[in-house]
Amino acid sequence: MKPITEYQDYRQYMRDFYAERKRSSYFTWRKFASLAGFASSAYLKLVSDGQTTLSKPGIPKVARAMGLEGFDYTYFTLLVKFGNAKNDDEKESALSELEHEARMNKIRIVDADAFRYYETPACPIIRELAPIMPGATFGEIASKIRQGVTAAEVREILQFLVNANLLQKNADGTYEQTQKTVRGSKEAIPLAIRTMNRKMSELAVRSIIKDSVEERNFSGITMGIDKPTYDRITEEIDIFRKKIVDIANECQTIDQVYQMNLQIFPLTDKIESSDSRKEK
Structure with missing residues (x-):
């Protein structure tokens, strides 16, 4: 067992x-x-x-x-x-x-690594930022993050990312990303993703207030649809998200870290059709 x-x-x-x-x-x-x-x-x-x-x-x-x-x-x-x-x-x-x-107890559990990575936006931000700032101090990395991260937190997060094999530290002190994805159980990963989505949405609200329109792009649509239409829309979102990842992977001169949220969510409860009401 x-x-x-x-x-x-x-x-x-x-x-x-x-x-x-x-x-x-x-x-x-x-x-x-x-x-x-x-x-x-x-x-x-x-x-x-x-x-x-x-x-x-x-x-x-x-x-x-x-x-x-x-x-x-x-x-x-x-x-x-x-x-x-x-x-x-x-x-x-x-x-x-x-x-x-x-x-x-000096015991490593996979879900702890997965949840730790997703519970704070600083982990994925630093994972993207450290490789493009070779030779930077912890304080210099922290100064580039707009969400108020300290140098001590950067140091601790970098150590975690290396230990979790999400970053590799080279002999010259620089960092590079591994191809390792963050894995965990079916019980913990959905919770971790929900936590990350919630916190990234909170950062999006801050961006509306703090960042100039030249740096951000926000748009939205309020629409009435049914379940088959919802399914079609989410399929298109998945296709679009994958295309965005391909475009980002083609970038050879990374100089900033961005977050893109793709969201579609209900604003009302379902409305019964008149035919359904008549049947009752």
């Missing part, structure tokens, strides 16, 4: 634990529940299938039944907190705690 630090879903860990025990001995969900001290023989099966959540008092019981101690116990507890979170703020809190515990 894989180490618990390779899991991002506590339910999957419970399912794998059950399957492992079942392969080597007579083991049932009833037996699992009994080991954990639950009266209901079906409770842990319902938890592992996602039909209910593992309660806070149940965490130490299940962890003890699976033989988890020390950091593994803490990691499982935070996995449950992450999996049971009701909103993005709670999920972010759980992932931050996971990252902290991993650093304290």
